[in-house]
Amino acid sequence: MVARVSTVAFQGIEGVPVEVQVMVAPGKVGIQIVGLPDKAVAESRERVQAALHASGLALPPKKVTVNLAPADLPKEGSHFDLPIALGLMAALGAIPADALSDFVVLGELNLDGTIAPVAGALPAAMGANAMGKGLICPAESGAEAAWAGSQIDILAPRSLIALANHFRGTQVLSRPEPAIRANAANLPDLADIKGQESAKRALEVAAAGGHNLLMVGPPGSGKSMLASRLPSILPSLSAQELLEVSMIHSIAGQLSGGKLSDRRPFRTPHHSATMAALVGGGLRARPGEASLAHHGVLFLDEFPEFSPQALDALRQPLETGECIIARANHRISYPATIQLVAAMNPCRCGMAGEPGHTCARGPRCMTDYQGRISGPLMDRIDIRIDVPAVSAADLIRPMPAEKSADIAARVARARERQRERFVAAGMPATGTNARCSTSMIEKLAEPDAAGLQLLRDAAEKMKFSARGYHRVLKVARTLADLDEKSTVGRIHLAEAISYRIAGERLTAAA
Numbered sequence: 001m002v003a004r005v006s007t008v009a010f011q012g013i014e015g016v017p018v019e020v021q022v023m024v025a026p027g028k029v030g031i032q033i034v035g036l037p038d039k040a041v042a043e044s045r046e047r048v049q050a051a052l053h054a055s056g057l058a059l060p061p062k063k064v065t066v067n068l069a070p071a072d073l074p075k076e077g078s079h080f081d082l083p084i085a086l087g088l089m090a091a092l093g094a095i096p097a098d099a100l101s102d103f104v105v106l107g108e109l110n111l112d113g114t115i116a117p118v119a120g121a122l123p124a125a126m127g128a129n130a131m132g133k134g135l136i137c138p139a140e141s142g143a144e145a146a147w148a149g150s151q152i153d154i155l156a157p158r159s160l161i162a163l164a165n166h167f168r169g170t171q172v173l174s175r176p177e178p179a180i181r182a183n184a185a186n187l188p189d190l191a192d193i194k195g196q197e198s199a200k201r202a203l204e205v206a207a208a209g210g211h212n213l214l215m216v217g218p219p220g221s222g223k224s225m226l227a228s229r230l231p232s233i234l235p236s237l238s239a240q241e242l243l244e245v246s247m248i249h250s251i252a253g254q255l256s257g258g259k260l261s262d263r264r265p266f267r268t269p270h271h272s273a274t275m276a277a278l279v280g281g282g283l284r285a286r287p288g289e290a291s292l293a294h295h296g297v298l299f300l301d302e303f304p305e306f307s308p309q310a311l312d313a314l315r316q317p318l319e320t321g322e323c324i325i326a327r328a329n330h331r332i333s334y335p336a337t338i339q340l341v342a343a344m345n346p347c348r349c350g351m352a353g354e355p356g357h358t359c360a361r362g363p364r365c366m367t368d369y370q371g372r373i374s375g376p377l378m379d380r381i382d383i384r385i386d387v388p389a390v391s392a393a394d395l396i397r398p399m400p401a402e403k404s405a406d407i408a409a410r411v412a413r414a415r416e417r418q419r420e421r422f423v424a425a426g427m428p429a430t431g432t433n434a435r436c437s438t439s440m441i442e443k444l445a446e447p448d449a450a451g452l453q454l455l456r457d458a459a460e461k462m463k464f465s466a467r468g469y470h471r472v473l474k475v476a477r478t479l480a481d482l483d484e485k486s487t488v489g490r491i492h493l494a495e496a497i498s499y500r501i502a503g504e505r506l507t508a509a510a
């Protein structure tokens, strides 16, 4: 008899249905696993044998064949342990064979028969729900899986014995509850930053429209400090976004305790990060930092210190909102709708352009350093600002600074205006001005006559790229939204263009 158990193989954030078929027949004693298993799956043989033995189930001296169908789909990861063990138990009659037909199963086994947590419980539960089935997953992953819906049947046992008892009716497993991570209330506040009013304004504009931002300034001027306060003014995730973000974090095994958070991701990879770490890849084609920052912020501090190859790999996700990892035998895509925030010094010694400073290496110090960032990448950055050193007057006797909560309220209002506009235009998925399509932004951000004249002059003089032109329009639209104006005026375009000009200098250096 062949016992069948449903499970999934992950391709990107999707769970592809896989059937585990187990047959016990006379022949050479041992367990054979076929169906393109990787090393972790092949080793599951030893874990399953030990876990069943520890649970008091002796394997008969027969040949056990495990097939993972479809046989031509590569199977990766340790989550096949539990479906294989349950298939074997069903084949041996330790649990009723039909008990498993309504479930998708995933979990890793310890040698003592307990079930260890695995990555991907949330996408697996969503997949199971779509197939009209329930889910059997490790106890620690239950809270995360419960987010997939209140109607889906979830069993989250601690051990094989607990599950077998549940099927026998001697012990009842209760349904896990979805858990949310308590948000630490005290995020660093923008009120801590003295002076730097124009940088704070730029940060607010970037937050309101989801625009990419680059801060350039001497050491100690507060760039890293400003960026770390961005989460305190960003609106929280919507229910749909929360699920999308959590699916990626689930696949990457980064949901601590299976708890979800409605705070926007803020990822700060170190500048030694490789290309695979940033955009995804590696042995199991895991999501990279750009995907982990989906619907949130990717902050690259010391921007030119990243390897140029790794930085340029970000060009595609910044444009399309997804990271595509192509392999010889398959192709995986992870969503990566990100807001890029970067900070850098103007040159290696960090002081170029500061009044009264002359660098020993002359202008080369600046051009060499800034040239590490390619022109096309710089072209994708909408707002580039100089963050000069804080003046002594600001440091010693600062003006009272605005609190993050007040700025967050303005940002939330501007985002709400954008959302309403995109819903009215029939594109509710767009969300922010930065993600608006080019044809749409030309319609939605049509400037008044004076604005148009200014834009024409600036585009001619500064030789904006087509992308640059559209990005200026997008930022201007956000500025009008912050102003609660329905049309884009000259003043909004002037500010948007000024943010672009600061960067044209950098592009020239590249």
Ligand SMILES: Nc1ncnc2c1ncn2[C@@H]1O[C@H](COP(=O)(O)OP(=O)(O)OP(=O)(O)O)[C@@H](O)[C@H]1O
Pocket: 192, 193, 194, 195, 196, 217, 218, 219, 220, 221, 222, 223, 224, 225, 226, 343, 344, 345, 390
């Ligand atoms: N505007 C400011 N208001 C108050 N403190 C500030 C300000 N700017 C800098 N500081 C102080 O200086 C420290 C360093 O700031 P920060 O790390 O943000 O500088 P940075 O611009 O990122 O420098 P680097 O280019 O070296 O990375 C902060 O921890 C803070 O104590």
Ligand SMILES: [Mg+2]
Pocket: 223, 224, 225, 301, 302, 343
């Ligand atoms: Mg810094």
